[in-house]
Amino acid sequence: MLSSASKETIRATLPAVGAAIGEITNLFYRKLFAAHPELERDLFNRGNQSQGAQQQALAGAVAAFATLQLDPDPARVQTILSRIANKHASLGVTADQYAVVHEHLFAAIVEVLGEAVTPEVAAAWDEVYWLMAETLIAMEKGLYDAAGVASGQVWRTVQVRERRHESADSVSFVLTSTDGSALPRFVPGQYLSVAAHLPDGARQIRQYSLCSAPLLGDWRITVKRIQPTPLEDGSIAPAGEVSNFLFHNVFEGDLLEVTTPFGDLVLPDDDRAPLLLASAGIGLTPMIGMLHHLVATEDPRPVAVLHADRSPSAHAHRAELSALVDRLPSGVMYRWYEDLGGRTAGAGIAGGRADLTAITLQPGTRAYLCGPLPFMIGLREALLDREVAAENIHYEVFGPDNWSPSPA
CATH class of the missing domain: 1.10.490.10 (Globins)
Incomplete structure (x- = not known):
């Protein structure tokens, strides 16, 4: 004090x-x-x-x-x-x-x-x-x-066992130990750091959410290729330096330098409150990990899954997300796409941006948000308007946390 x-x-x-x-x-x-x-x-x-x-x-x-x-x-x-x-x-x-x-x-x-x-x-x-x-x-x-590590001693070398495209711009890497032993368990929603050794000699570090089942011996992360983005002031936001390097250069059999998992956007073990898992774009990766855990433990509580994306073709883990929600006893999913392409709205799929207006929220719902900052700000305000308690709204920010929402 x-x-x-x-x-x-x-x-x-x-x-x-x-x-x-x-x-x-x-x-x-x-x-x-x-x-x-x-x-x-x-x-x-x-x-x-x-x-x-x-x-x-x-x-x-x-x-x-x-x-x-x-x-x-x-x-x-x-x-x-x-x-x-x-x-x-x-x-x-x-x-x-x-x-x-x-x-x-x-x-x-x-x-x-x-x-x-x-x-x-x-x-x-x-x-x-x-x-x-x-x-x-x-x-x-x-x-x-x-x-179970000494202070700062979090790095280990793992091998890429599998590389798989999850959308046109995203790939997942299944990581395994180099000696055949099981990798440490993690809590659903956590992330690990990946150190990329870039062509100019720099060692740049980025965090990626774990999107595999926590009980398995391997880890899985998903990396999205980032395109340069025009900004409102006329400048261009740079492409993702590390994500693009991993997307273009890492394949089966390659070695990666990663850390022990950490992160506080996690599901508590002793809580059976109704859940709202809301994501946009590649922000669905921690939700995939949470859903694998909920399915594996046959969790009976109500789980509403909301996801927003540019289009069905841009939606990484699209089929996997649907399959996981279908396996939950009380799971329901809602999706929004800015561009529906040739599809028509209906059956939990809508055009435009995420909208909570028609979503049923159970009393005592705990909400977990991950995605671009404007998406999370808008969704948090909508949840507060629907009388979801501020302390029940949890979030994960990509990169530096420049958002510090007030308690209510």
Whole structure:
């Protein structure tokens, strides 16, 4: 807990720091990478760096954490930090790296804010940083312990046993151990990191949800090829550097460097609440893993599955998704396609974007969302309008988490 003196200093300076936090985080990353260029090349997502997404995520996390020290909300803090801790664990982050971040972050704060950073201000924000850092370090240690690995020792080499097209732009890889032993079990909804060694010598890391049954000895991930996308400002969003490399270059028999599974968008073992699994595009992959688990355990609860996609041909795992829902005793599926092609609407298939208007939601429904940010924001607002409790709406964000929804 933040000390009383520091709390008042943070309250007084939060508006100024908040207004400058974007500039501070931009400068922080420049300083960090100048001192440690290997971090940009081999650890951080350089695509997110070039687009500013990682800087926004860091700024948002620091500002949110500081704000929550003034008006404590332990559940909200847990939600924010759990997502960060799981991502850090999937990268193999260790406690000593927080000191490196502290050095360059506070150098950036001093440079941006200048004389406003008095000794009292510096001490208060130092307390905030280390409170956040030590909480994350403890959470990450718990994740490493639960996974049965030493801190940061999450990487292993696996072999691609099977490569299969799931749509024109997506392929799944079945991963197996190199010695024939079973890979560690995971919780439905978790992801693993994949390190790709790119032609320019960089080692870039990305996360992919596990979409196989958790009880099997192998792992399966699905990778979507990303095309350059025109943006509203006339610029072009770059293609997915790692996903495209894996799509074009990884085949049966190849070796991949991956991590132990982590992630907090998971189904609790002791919960029998009705479920809503909602996804768009490649965001259905954690839902596939959850559905395999629900089918394998013959789960009787009501499960509504919603999926939105560009077209039936773009819908990865389309047939598998239908087959899994059909095997659930109380499963029902709804699909929306922006382009129906030659198909007609009906039998749970509609044109356009996902719409909850005609969907029956059971009392106490727990919702799990995964997909592009606009899809999840819109669906969360619709669920709140339908009186689904905010604490029952869980989500997974691709890349840096720049969305921090309010409790309600």
